[in-house]
Structures are given as C-alpha cells and as structure tokens.
Amino acid sequence: MSSPCRNPERRVDTLRLPAIVLVTWLAIGANEASAQHAPPAPDADRGPNAVSVSGLFPGGSAPPPPDPIGQRFEGNKEAIADGKELFGQMNCSGCHFNGGGGMGPALMSGHWRYGGQIDQIYSSIAQGRPNGMPSWQGSLVPSMIWELAAYVKSLPETAPASPTVVPGTDIKP
C-alpha cells in the first residue's frame, strides 16, 4: 500500500511518536535509509517561527516573514508526494477527500479560512482549528506536518478548471 518516503528531509524521532503513527511511519519509511540525498540545513525539525492567521496588522505592523523551512517545502515535488501519502494514511482524506471536502472544508477551492500560506496551513494542521479540525501536533512530527502542508498548499494549483460532471449510469430503466 505504500511506497518509500521520497523526501530526504523526513526526520523522525521515533521516541516522540504515538504507537499508531509509528506503525504508519515504519511502513512508509522502511526504505528511507537507502535515500542518498544529503539533508539541506536547517532540518525540518520544528514548525514555523511565527504565524499570523489574521490579515489585520494594527498600527502599521507587518506580517511575520515566511519561514525558511516552509519555503523549502512549498512546491517541493517529493514533499508533496509524501504529503499526499500521509494525507491518506492519517485519514485526512476521510474528511477532505481529494480536496473537495466533506466533513471538513474544501482544500482545492483557493479559499482559506485560516490562511493559505504554507506556514499558516502548517499551523492549522498542528494546532487544529475550533470548528472541527483536529490538532495533530501530538501525533505527527514537524517534518510530516510540513509535507502535509506542502500537499494541501498544492491542491488549488492542481485542481481542474471546472466541475467534474459525473455522467449518470448507462443502465436503462
């Protein structure tokens, strides 16, 4: 069911992981050791330094600068592919499906309740959000959350231009 982890930045401290995630990680990361890439510094071992969810900055203050880790993950094909896999394995797809939403909001629409920058998406996944988004920071390590954020961030860009028309069945009444 799973393929080797593609992203060389996947850094997992197994001691910090709950059992259920550890099982998943061992399954998907079994071949990671064979990855030959050298990890670029700094390690993706933390979330963004500072995130603002609001677009209002009183008194002329400025939004926090984009986090350099996030900038490396954004648009990174390997990270997006690994994030997509995690998106299924962590049951994110059970709520958001392939981006169209269901129990959770659509993620392919380009409308973001809590911000569409990769560090804002990271924060939504890590902290959870009050209207039903679970908090994953106790279950996933930062590199996994960055991968998920990279995948989620990519969804509007890869979405089809128009609604998928589902033809009715060919069966005759």
Add this chain to the structure above:
Amino acid sequence: MPSKNYAATRYSAMDEINGANVKNLQVAFTFSTGVNHGQEAAPIVVNNTMYIVTPYPNIVFALDLAKPGAPMKWSYQPRPATASQGVACCDVVNRGAAYSDGKVFFNTLDDNTIALDAETGKELWKTKLGDINTGETITMAPLVVKGKVLVGDSGGELGVRGWLTALDVNTGKIVWRAYATGPDKDVLIGPGFHSFYPSDNGTDLGVKTWPTDAWKTGGGTMWGWIAYDPDLNLIYSGTANPGPWNQEQRPGDNKWTTTLFARDPDTGAAKWALQYNPHDEHDYDGINEQILVDMTVDGKPRKVLLHPDRNGHLYVVDRESGEIVSAKPYGYVNSILQIDLKTGRPVMNPDKLTKLGTVVRDICPTASGLKDWNPSAFSPVTGLMYIPHENLCMDWKNVQVSYIAGTPFVGAEVVTKAGPGGNRGQFTAWDPVEGKAVWTIKEDLPLWSGAMATAGGLVFYGTMDGWFKAVDAKTGELKWQFKTGSGIIGQPVAYRGPDGHEYVAILSGVGGWAGAIVSGDLDPRDPTGALGFNGVMADLKAKTAPGGTLYVFSLPKS
C-alpha cells in the same frame, strides 16, 4: 414526537386542508432559525406551542402559537463543543425533539441529551452519553416510551461502536444501554432472545462474526427511527453500517450491524433480531423508519412493520416473530438479486461486490441507499405507503484504512451518479399488501425530505431546490406547491392551531449528506467529496443557497 405516533405513520387525521382547497394554501407565518445548515428536524406542537431544534449549535426555540405571528416564547442554547462539527459525517444535522409530561427532550451534536421545562425552557437535566474524541455524535430525534428517553448515537463513518440508550425522563440517569456489537451481555441478548432466522441466533455473535477485536470499532450506530408497539411492549429500531466501509478488513457477518432489533423498552432486552445486510459491502445502514401497521396477508391478519431499507427493498416484517413476510424492491436495485425468505438474507449480485484497488462500476443503489433517513408516511385511508427516495448508483473502490480514534474510518472511494432514467429522486406510493408501486413521481434532485399524509387526501414533501409540494394521495397529481427560501430536507407536520384550524409546517434549509455541497460550501471539482456525493450534486449550488427558515401554511381566514 416527530413520527406523529408510536406506529410512526406520519398520518394526520385532519382534513380541513384537502384536494379541493389546497390551492388556496398560504403562508401563515415564518421564523428564521439563524442557522444555515441542513434542517432535518420536525417541528413538534404541544399545548399551543411549537418546538424546533436547529442543526448545530442545536438551539431550541419555543414559539407561542396562541399569539399573532407566533412570537418566541423562549429559546435555549446548549452551546455544544465547537469541535463536534469535525466528527459529524454528513452535515451537522438534528432530527428534532420529543415531548412528554411537560418536558422537551433533545440531543446535541456533542453527545448530550437534555430535558427542558416545556413551559419555561429551563434546563431540568443534561446527561453526557458519548465522546467526540472517539468520533461519537448524536443527530437523531429521541423517543419517549414508558418513562424513558431512548437515544442512539451517530458515527458509523468514524469506527464508533453503536448503541441505543434509555434514560429516566425525570432524572436523566441511564437505565440501560444496548450496544450493537460485542458480547451478548453488552448487546442485551439473553435467554428471552429468539430470532426467526438461524443465522440471527447464536452466542456472542457480536464478537464471533468479526476479526479479533474489530467489533470494538465496528459501527452499528443508531441514528434513525424507533417505533413502539404498546400491546407487544416492544420497541423497534435498526442499526447502521459496519465500519470500515472497506469490507475486506472485516470478514464475517459483522453482527449486529444493519440489524433490526425488537427490544423490551423496560430493560432493553432483545427479543429478536433480523440482520438486513450481513457483511454489508455498500454502506446500507438499517436505520430507516419502521411503520407499524396491521394488515391482511394471505387472508390472515398480521401485525407487521414496513421498512424501506437502504438496500432498496421494502421489508414487510412480522413484528411479533421477526419473520420477513415479503421484501420487494421499490426502485432500481442491482447489488442484490433478491431477498431469500428462507434465510432472511439478501442474495448478492457477485458483479457488484467491492474489491481492494478495483473500481466496481454502477452499483445500484448508491451508499446512501435507494432511500436514506428521510421518513415515509402511511395513510390508513388509502392503505398506501408514501416513500420519498433516491434513484442513484455509484462506482466504488476499496482502499486500506487504519483506525485512528476520532478520524474517519471508511476505506472506500465512492463516486455517486444518477440512476437509470437520469432522475436522481423519486416519490413512490407503495401498496404493501400487493407489494407494488401504485404511482411514482420522478424528481430531478434526490429526495431528502420526509413525507406526511393527511385525511384531506394529500401527501406533503419537499425538494432539495426548495419546493414544498402537496400531491393527491390516490393519484400523485400535484395539487399545490410553494417555493421556500432554501432546499427542503425536513419533516412536514400538520397541527390544529389554537383557532381550531389546520396548519402545515416545514423547515427549509438545505444540507445533510446530499446537500452538504451547499451547506458546507464544498468543491464540486472533486466528485469523491462528501463520501461521493459531490459530483452528482454539483448543480445544487446553482439551484439553492443555505438557509434555515420555518414556514407555516394555512387556508385564508374566511
């Protein structure tokens, strides 16, 4: 109670509004609930007061029908946990309240049952019955039987272990709880249990018909309807789908999911069970309504219940023994070849069984069934059952899923599509004695509203683009319709107002599983969204917008 009576007929004996004058029906008053999600509740009327429960945040409104314009008498805000919205599978709906002995009972999405003083709205007791962190929610309308409030849970898409619980009406204390899976002592199966069919008898089948421990996350929730026969002292309710949807992860019959139970309301003890869909592969929950009627079968009077199952068959079941009298398809079905009356089990079509990694195409009916939760009505005058339902098929692919508490436990990728003929909905008048449709109305959109029949020879229902309709009970001829502000997925009711006249009420506000694309602002470019409903409902966003308004109709004052 939302079902009108314990037999759940949804038949009103009032006839002031009838086929001759219904064309004059007009709005008497409206009321905004302020909540723009799927309005599935039935307004209930007691002592000149109307009680409404909204979708999450489950506000209860009492309206004073004795005053002009029916002003608010009181409102009550339970303020459920906001996070509960994230574990509700199919919009944040609520199917209504129940009244008994001066109290109003209702459930909240975050698993509380609450009793209010019907006169003042004061909270009398509040009992927590479940945990949103295991995926449990409550959406059903409770039923009060013999001093007990009966409540069941939702969450069959999150690996919840289903249950039905009885609470004391005065204290809110739990009197009994019957689980749908697990050992007999948890299911309340004891010496008095005897099912009609051999495969529904045995010891601890709620454990043995599952892989090790899978029953603990096996679903079988009870989010639908309960009926009660006071003479037999039995309550009837069905359980929902097994979890996960991917059947390959749970070999066995998966008892007691998709199962009709007859239970003693005093103790919860099961008298018999009938598993509609052993080892369900298609999400065919067994929670749809049971309408209790006495009818003549082969010259003999029988006490039966009528149950239009998600699997597309209209079950006529002997409500004393659990024997299936007949089970015929009330629309297009190809996933099941027939119901074997010797075993009580469906004979499955091997071509429509689901497989890992393979898309099985054109399974009919779809996951939400030939009919979902929205209740039918039965008129003793015509002898017909009025079934608002769907005509949808699906493509289904199993995918491996891991159980993570509080997250979806589904394991299937589904794309729903219009059924044969292209009409996604259908309204069928069904003769349960003959086992055939008498007339049908094709509807473009799936029907997600309930039905109500009246002695005025009319049947009322609503459509997902907002039309509230009255049709002739004998012929199906459209007699009147009114366009409400949003799509209708609620339950029509009729009541006698303080002025002695007949009124008809409906909540308008689209949502629910089929309407989540509008109420949840989902993206139609992903047809798998909303458990496969997004694609087939892509046009709904262009036909209606979210809403939440009560409409009450009456004839002009002469």
